[in-house]
Amino acid sequence: MRLVLLGAPGAGKGTQAVILSEKLNIPHISTGDIFRNNIKNKTELGKKAEEYITKGLLVPDEITVDLMKDRLKEDDCKNGFILDGFPRNIAQAEALDNYLNEMGVKLDCALNIHVDDEEIIERISGRRVCQNCGKSYHVKYNPPAVNGECDDCKSKLIQRDDDKEETVMKRLETYHKQTEPLIEYYQKKGLLKTVIGQEKVEDTTREVMKALELE
Ligand code: AMP
Numbered sequence: 713m714r715l716v717l718l719g720a721p722g723a724g725k726g727t728q729a730v731i732l733s734e735k736l737n738i739p740h741i742s743t744g745d746i747f748r749n750n751i752k753n754k755t756e757l758g759k760k761a762e763e764y765i766t767k768g769l770l771v772p773d774e775i776t777v778d779l780m781k782d783r784l785k786e787d788d789c790k791n792g793f794i795l796d797g798f799p800r801n802i803a804q805a806e807a808l809d810n811y812l813n814e815m816g817v818k819l820d821c822a823l824n825i826h827v828d829d830e831e832i833i834e835r836i837s838g839r840r841v842c843q844n845c846g847k848s849y850h851v852k853y854n855p856p857a858v859n860g861e862c863d864d865c866k867s868k869l870i871q872r873d874d875d876k877e878e879t880v881m882k883r884l885e886t887y888h889k890q891t892e893p894l895i896e897y898y899q900k901k902g903l904l905k906t907v908i909g910q911e912k913v914e915d916t917t918r919e920v921m922k923a924l925e926l927e
Pocket of ligand 1: 721722743744745747764765766768769770771772776796797798799800804874883
């Protein structure tokens with residue numbers, strides 16, 4: 713399956729992508745994770761991306777599209793992929809379409825996870841991530857077994873810099889202006905499915921499975 717996940721930051725794309733990736737045995741590709749790894753490893757790409765990410769802005773398309781094309785060329789994408797956080801504007805969606813056309817393949821679905829802004833702000837402000845493996849938690853809704861420590865690798869949990877309140881508001885604005893138009897873009901292509909991601913993770917997963925006919 714070739715799948716694009718749409719939705720605001722904090723809607724749960726990453727969480728559902730991990731579940732789907734395991735079930736379908738296809739890679740979960742998150743541009744945000746790729747950028748964060750590059751920032752952590754202090755690469756040239758990381759330095760450039762960080763300037764935009766800390767301001768809640770999109771990393772320029774020239775950087776992002778090439779990065780994605782390289783990733784999609786890898787062997788593990790042959791049987792499908794789950795894109796989480798890409799495309800994030802119309803230009804990126806068109807670049808993805810062109811690339812897939814060249815490869816002679818098509819997207820199966822753009823799955824939109826809808827969550828209201830108010831809920832998004834509450835979720836992101838409580839989100840904590842493992843500084844080592846990137847696993848995501850929420851202080852109230854999905855706390856780790858031991859406070860401040862990753863269940864899996866026991867490393868420290870931190871708040872992402874761009875999850876701090878000022879940046880969250882900017883990221884939401886960026887989402888509404890640049891990413892939300894993709895809903896119509898994929899609707900016109902007949903690829904859009906929408907689920908409500910407002911409640912618990914398991915509820916959203918059930919809706920996702922139903923929408924993708926994976927039950
Ligand atoms: P995310 O983890 O998906 O919320 O991404 C974190 C940040 O990385 C975003 O706020 C953007 O600054 C940047 N980013 C992630 N994906 C993209 C993309 N497709 N295009 C441009 N910037 C991106």
